[in-house]
Amino acid sequence: MKKGIILTLLVAAMSLLASAQGRMEMRFNEVMTQNDSNLVDQTGHRSAWVEIFNRSYGTVGMEQMFISNLVIDLSEDALNGKKAKDYLNEYAQAHPDVLYEIPRGDVSTKVAPRTHIVFFADGESALGALHLSFKLTPGVENNLYLYDVNGDLVDMVTIPASLPANSTYALKADGASELVDGKMNAEAWGVRDGATDATAITPGKYNQGVVNENIEKFAKEDPHGYIISIVAMLIVFSALLMLSILFYLFGKANKAASNSEAPAAAEPTKVAEIQPASGDVNDEAMAAICFALYQHFNSHDEESGILTFDRNAHTAWNDKNSLMRVLPRK
């Protein structure tokens, strides 16, 4: 019972960790602060928008994560004994113009692997889960912070005040940004004005065209397949060679161990000699001999190369009998 409870708790903890790991892979990907001619929401209105990219390979539910336009002080003094989650929750209710908690139970906030989700920063959270409770202000520096359910900072971005209207501040490669000491890497970001394909504004889509670089690279640099063949064969050989060496050593160790365990001068035990009166030994006698030997040596003969008493040596690979249906008997 105790073991069962411990195992259940372990599994639950592991699944929670896995889920948190997914949420930690969410990244701000593209932001527009002044939208006059771009994306419209379901009511036909245009407003600033924020695109977030799920760079993990699993679906991430963003419910109860927090998006804010101001850094929230989550120091112990500020929390004053409260859990970060509860503090953020209360803060979001008290200051919706600063912090937005993504509501529970809305399937639109589940983000499929390697895809995007777009939030409208229009201060109209009553319109749905994809509408933030605060607005972004054009012409000034805007900050965006993404917090996990437990208050961990997942990502942040500072959008420059100089960002022109109808342009976006976007990651050059989708999801390719890491925080360093809680600060963004500005070099990973750039302004996109939609003038060319390379600077296209892409809400809900990849900023960078998706190509299978590997295929292109191999087609170009190894057109005959020599390099990949040699490298791959080396890998296959290395893996099996290491396995081979390891089990060669295990074999040696096993042999040495069995030699040291063997009695110094073990007299061969003489088992009762059985001489059948005439002809072959019948099944009962054979079973009795097997059982006696089994009892005597307390061992069995499953090792290869040693005589086995199992007369049916067939396996599922070659036994036709086991493939046949048993006919019902009268």
Add this chain to the structure above:
Amino acid sequence: MVLLESFLTSNLEQFWNFTGFANCTWPNLIMICFGLLFIYLAIKHDFEPMLLVPIGFGILIGNIPFQPGNEIGIYEEGSVLNILYQGVRQGWYPPLIFLGIGAMTDFTALLANPKLMLVGAAAQFGIFGAYMIALAIGFMPDQAGAIAIIGGADGPTAIFLSGKLAPNLMGAIAVCAYSYMALVPVIQPPVMRLLTTNKERKIKMKPARKVSQTEKILFPIFGLLLTCFFVPSGLPLLGMLFFGNLLRESGVTTRLAKTASNAMTDIVTIVLGMTVGASTQASEFLTADTVFIFFLGFCAFVIASCSGVLFVKLFNLFLPKDQKLNPLIGNAGVSAVPMAARISNDVGLKYDPSNYLLMHAMGPNVAGVIGSAVAAGVLLGFLG
């Protein structure tokens, strides 16, 4: 009366349009002939019946002509066949088969003589030889990789990799892989005879040493850790293979091992074989690519057999006289378990009726299973 006649005619005409006779084309009939041939070979000549009967019947199912739009065909979303086909498409049947293979396979022969693992590695050159030829013919690297894996002589691995790298070629690749596996007794012996001398064929190998239960238990654990740290992309196949083997060898999960190796493998084999066969609809299958795939598959099998035999001969140059290997076990480096090992044994017995090579050949044979899964992982890592 006229009204009734017109009603009847129009309904019969509509019914006729739904029948297979009205929708039948020559390619359908050709594929049905292929299906019948597979079933004939399996039943009459005992060529891999467990695989060719489901595949052959699947080809019949997949090539019955019908009017699309009624959720019947394997490529129609929501149809029963399409739902079963997802296991092939998404690649979760092959790892389940590998779980069963792991639970069935006795690695004792390999553990008794670990150097035989290298023979299993050498035979994987068939994969990369075919890869180079496929590139020369004009296939893209990902397609070439998917086709080349046929050289591993491992159906589930071929389905798994082609599903990831070239899903449009998967039907042809799977049928090709299983067909050549069934033809191992035809393809391999001439190659083996061509590359060995009479004296080499009579080499008697030392009996295998005793392998302890501890070694057998440690093998799947260390095997997984070593191979998957090298090639994590092979994890779905290798993970399940070694897991199945641990179930078998641990001695405390006999019930699970039995289920994995019998009932579960049988169920997955039935569904896998049938859906792979059904996926060969004439419109998808009868193309020039399929002809090339069969040609490349043949090349891959021949190269794999040659490289295994030649590697043993090369290896013998460095081995002491009493530990020489019989080159006839080299062909078993492909992972067609246990057919390839049986071929080694049969050919060996022809030249020396007292020279039983089966257990020796099982070593490279099971190493071939690991080797081909590692090779598939490498290709997936590079080209996926």
